[in-house]
Amino acid sequence: MLQYTFRRTLAVLPTIICLIVICFFLMRLAPGGPFTSERPLPPAIMANVLERYGLDQPLHVQLWTYLKNIFFHFDFGPSFSQRDRDVNDIIAAGFPVTLTYGFWSAVFVLALGIPLGIIAALRQNSLWDYIMTGFAIFSQIFPNFVLAPLMVLTFTLAWGLLPGGGWNGGQWEYVIMPAVALGTSYLANVARITRSSLLEVLGAPYIRTARAKGLAERTILWRHALKPTLLPVISYMSPVFVYMITGSVFIDVFFSTGGIGQSFIDAAYTRDYSVILGLAILYSVLTFVLNLGVDLAYAAIDPKVRSGLK
Amino acid sequence: MTLLSVRDLTVKFKTRESSVTALDGISFDIARGERVGVVGESGAGKSITGFALMNLLSRPGYIDGGQILFEGQDVTKMTPKQVRAMRGNRMAMIFQDPMVTLNPVLTIGQQMIETLRAHRKLSKEEARQIALVKLKEVYIPSPEARLDQYPHELSGGMRQRIVIAIALLLDPQLIIADEPTTALDVTIQADIMDLLLEMCRSNMVGLMLITHDLGVVSQVTERTMVMYAGRIIESGRTRSIINDPQHPYTQGLINALPQQTPPGSRLKQIPGTMPTLSAMPQGCPFHPRCALATDECRAVMPPLTQYGEVQVACHEVQRLHRELAKMEAAQ
Ligand SMILES: Nc1ncnc2c1ncn2[C@@H]1O[C@H](COP(=O)(O)OP(=O)(O)OP(=O)(O)O)[C@@H](O)[C@H]1O
Ligand SMILES: [Mg+2]
Numbered sequence: 001m002l003q004y005t006f007r008r009t010l011a012v013l014p015t016i017i018c019l020i021v022i023c024f025f026l027m028r029l030a031p032g033g034p035f036t037s038e039r040p041l042p043p044a045i046m047a048n049v050l051e052r053y054g055l056d057q058p059l060h061v062q063l064w065t066y067l068k069n070i071f072f073h074f075d076f077g078p079s080f081s082q083r084d085r086d087v088n089d090i091i092a093a094g095f096p097v098t099l100t101y102g103f104w105s106a107v108f109v110l111a112l113g114i115p116l117g118i119i120a121a122l123r124q125n126s127l128w129d130y131i132m133t134g135f136a137i138f139s140q141i142f143p144n145f146v147l148a149p150l151m152v153l154t155f156t157l158a159w160g161l162l163p164g165g166g167w168n169g170g171q172w173e174y175v176i177m178p179a180v181a182l183g184t185s186y187l188a189n190v191a192r193i194t195r196s197s198l199l200e201v202l203g204a205p206y207i208r209t210a211r212a213k214g215l216a217e218r219t220i221l222w223r224h225a226l227k228p229t230l231l232p233v234i235s236y237m238s239p240v241f242v243y244m245i246t247g248s249v250f251i252d253v254f255f256s257t258g259g260i261g262q263s264f265i266d267a268a269y270t271r272d273y274s275v276i277l278g279l280a281i282l283y284s285v286l287t288f289v290l291n292l293g294v295d296l297a298y299a300a301i302d303p304k305v306r307s308g309l310k
Numbered sequence: 311m312t313l314l315s316v317r318d319l320t321v322k323f324k325t326r327e328s329s330v331t332a333l334d335g336i337s338f339d340i341a342r343g344e345r346v347g348v349v350g351e352s353g354a355g356k357s358i359t360g361f362a363l364m365n366l367l368s369r370p371g372y373i374d375g376g377q378i379l380f381e382g383q384d385v386t387k388m389t390p391k392q393v394r395a396m397r398g399n400r401m402a403m404i405f406q407d408p409m410v411t412l413n414p415v416l417t418i419g420q421q422m423i424e425t426l427r428a429h430r431k432l433s434k435e436e437a438r439q440i441a442l443v444k445l446k447e448v449y450i451p452s453p454e455a456r457l458d459q460y461p462h463e464l465s466g467g468m469r470q471r472i473v474i475a476i477a478l479l480l481d482p483q484l485i486i487a488d489e490p491t492t493a494l495d496v497t498i499q500a501d502i503m504d505l506l507l508e509m510c511r512s513n514m515v516g517l518m519l520i521t522h523d524l525g526v527v528s529q530v531t532e533r534t535m536v537m538y539a540g541r542i543i544e545s546g547r548t549r550s551i552i553n554d555p556q557h558p559y560t561q562g563l564i565n566a567l568p569q570q571t572p573p574g575s576r577l578k579q580i581p582g583t584m585p586t587l588s589a590m591p592q593g594c595p596f597h598p599r600c601a602l603a604t605d606e607c608r609a610v611m612p613p614l615t616q617y618g619e620v621q622v623a624c625h626e627v628q629r630l631h632r633e634l635a636k637m638e639a640a641q
Contacts, residue, residue, distance in 0.1 A: 205405060206413040212364055212405075213398035213425040213476065223424070227415045303415060303460040 001299070004309045005292065012288045016281065017067070023280050024063055027273050034080035034271045053080060066277075076278035081270035087278035094260035095282070097167055098252065101175050101259070102245040105183035106237075113187045114233065117194025122221075124199065132191055139188035148181040148254050165256040178251045186240050193236050198229045227301045234301070238294040245290075246283045312379075313483055313516050314340040314363070319376035321355075321362050321540075323587070324369070330587035332358050334540045335376065337614075340484065345510060345517040347527035347548060349563070350537035351584050356520045359537070360486040363518070364403050365393045381483065399429045402477035403486045404506075407493035408469035412461040418472055419457030425479050444475040448505060467498040471505065478509055484516040492522070503530060524567060528552050536560050539584055539595035546620030556622040559596050594625065602626045 035041065035049055050056045054065060069075040076087035120132040142150065155177065156164035168174050201207065202225055210224045252261030260279065267275035299306045321333035333355050340346050348356045361367045363378055365385050378385035380401060388396065397403075405411040413421060422441035426432055432440070438457065445453035448471045461469055470490060477485050487506060491499040507530050510517045519531055527534055528548055535545040536557065544557040555561045562580035564570060570578070582599035585591055594612055597603040606625050614623040617631055 205407065205410040208366065208368075209405060209411045209473075210413065211366060211397065212403040213428065214394045214396070215398075215424065215428050216394060219424070219428070224413050224416070228413075301415060303417075304462045307460075307463070 001296065001309065005296070008292055008295075016284055016288070019284050020067065020070070020277070020281060021063065023277050024066065025059075027276060028059065030271075034273060053078065070281070076281070077274045079267075079272055079275050081267070081272040081275075087274050090263050090275055091260065091278060091282060094252075094258060094263045097170065097257050098245055098248055098259035098261060100170050101178040101182065101251070101257065102248060104175055105179040105186075105244050106241060108179055109183040109187045109190055109240075110233075110237070113190030114194050114230070116187075116191040118198055118221075118229075120191065120195045121198040121202070129195075132195070136188040136192050139185045143185055144181045145250050145254070147184055148177070148251065151177050151181055165254070167257045167259075174257075178248075178255045178257055181255075182244060182248055182251050186237075186244070189236065190233055193233050194229060197232045198225060201225045201228045204228075231298065231301060234294055234297050238291055241290045241294070242283075242287045245286060311342050312339050313342045313344070313381065315377070315379040316363070317377040317379070319359075319362060319378060320374040321358055321367065321371060322374045323371050325588070329370075329374075331374075331590075332371065332540050332587055333362065336537075336540075336542050337376075338535055338542060338545065340516050340518060342483065343510075343514040343516055344533065345507075345519065345531045347531035347534040348518060348520045348537060349522065349524060349527055349534060351563075352522075353584055353586075354537040355540040356537055357488050358540075360403060360488050360518065360520055363484075363486060364397055364401060366397075366403070395429070398425055398477075398482075399480045400482055401484045401486070402480075402482040404470075404473055404477050404488065404490045406489045408466055408473050409461075409493065411473060412469060414461055417458055417460055418464075422457070422472075422476055422479060425476055429480050440479065441475075444479055445472070447478070448472070448475045448509070450475070466494050467502060470494060470502050474502075474506060474509060478513065478515075481513065482515060484518065485510065486518045486520070488520045489522070490519075491526075506530070524552065524563065525569075536563070539590065540587070541595065541623065542614060542621070543596070543623045544620065545614075550620060556617070556620060556627050557596075557624050558600050558602055558626065562599075594623075 035046065040046075041049070047056070054062060057065070066077065069077060074088075076091070078086040079090060082090070116132055116135075120129040123129055139147075152164045155162040162173050162177055164177075166174055207220060207224055210220045215224075248259065249261035249264060251257065252259035253265060256262075260282075263275060264279050266272070267279065295305075299309055316339070317337050318335040319333055319337070320331065320335050322329040322331050336355075336359065338346075348359065350356055358367070358371065361371070362373055363380070363385065365373075365388065367373065373386050376386070380396070383392070383396075385393070385396070412418075419438065419441060422444070423434060423437040426437040426440055427434075430437075441457060442453050445456060450456055450468065450471055456464070456468075456472070464472070474490075485506075490506060491502050494502060503526055506517070506519075509515065517531070519527065521527060531548050533546065534548040534551045535542050536551065536559065537543065538559050544551065544555070544560045551560060552564065555564050559580070562578075565578045566580060580599055585595055585598070591598055591608075593609045594600070594603070594607045597607040600607065604625065610625070612623045612625045612628065614621050615628060617627070622628075
């Protein structure tokens, strides 16, 4: 397992380097730059600025310096638009925020979605089942950009229970709404997938065998059915984990959490090359780490996958 | 001594509007240590019979009437707890495809030990020792290592040996084997069948062997029941059923055997197909395919009737016997 992790990590390095190179050139191809503005700077000052950020160098030299700094100093360079801050500072400030509510959102999704799906499957066509189906439909009609304002209207403006935004060091009152708004639609999907997966597993021949051996229904559910049931849930969650942490731009902006999504938007507006690049790299590394985690979870459950890793 | 006594067992499947009858009041007995074959075309109700005995029918199937007396207790009236205590313990079942009947995420050892511990107060270690003994009995090489392996690491034949070992774990009185070799490689089918036969013989276990293969039936079983469209239409000693079939359907099955066909000529299949449950014909369910069918066959269902040692459900056979009796009386 450890060896597998190591091999995967080595294999992904070239991918990440390619990604950096491509992003690097794409960014320079786009018209405009961080120092383009309505009123052009006097040429002397412009030259000065460009020199300060190394932008006067030929492209390949810029790229080389950039790569060198990342891999040898873990330094993503200075921000072009925010003076005195470098990309590392921006990530260090925003990323923990996004990671925190993203994590709780995932916990919310799994801790609620899986049990809901199990109950709905076991009580097929019962009230529970219908409530869950209704909830699934509800969450499809209310994606997070509709749900978030509704939640603020209800919990903040009407009932005054929760703060409508901000972060305040990540106190739970501030985490709760971003996490729930971000997770709800996934929660419904997880419940739905768990339900149909469990129903399918319960119809499998090996469950019939388990019954024929005289095992109790409870044992059959927890020992025989649960693990295989979770496999499709894990597959589904793999890209969702990434999205929860990277695609939460709306949540960051709406709830003013100060998360990384806000920095991304700001950087895009100001063409802050180095920040955009830094975030793109962060996201791709995250994607890799989370996918690896999901694959390892898969291997932990499915012995066939596990023996395939060796 | 009777081990199992089934009387008028009826099984139905709920459909959207009403229900269809999959088993139409079948009755049969199995004695202790007796090996009985159940044959018939696909869809005849063989598996459903096996499931019903284990009380394993799942929705939309249900037992609509009749008795299943097993060791003196009616399975249809057992509480869920009693059913669990019986399954895998007094009565065990072996299913068709060992690729899918063992749980892929549990080791062989886990799947054996849990079975033992569901029925007996044993420590894990004690259960493991019993599992080892059983694996040896079914000729599994290096059984110690197998216990920690997962099903996918073993061959099909090995897996079915393990399934047999699991069925034998608690020394049951009856094993229901539903096409235990059909899914296996042809080269090992005979080995597995021999093993099953040996195990039943040496442990005095009753066997209900469900199969398409009349050859296997004649090797393994003492008695045979022929099923058609949810009924038993002929039953008796296996030897007499194979050598002297009475019912036109059984005759058709035997004539269709490759051994009965001269090399080079075509197999003599019974023309037509078995009726579906929702479209059962009036009278004898076999009459649309029967060359001897009369108006009586088209109108009235023939009852299963005893003639000496065999039971047959056929008007034509009945008529023959009546005439025989008349001739004997006249002499
Ligand atoms: N869930 C179900 N709903 C409705 N009908 C069913 C269901 N399961 C089985 N049946 C019907 O019950 C009848 C008997 O099925 P069964 O599986 O016992 O046949 P079989 O004799 O074992 O055939 P095979 O040789 O193919 O295994 C078939 O006509 C089948 O269509
Ligand atoms: Mg069958």
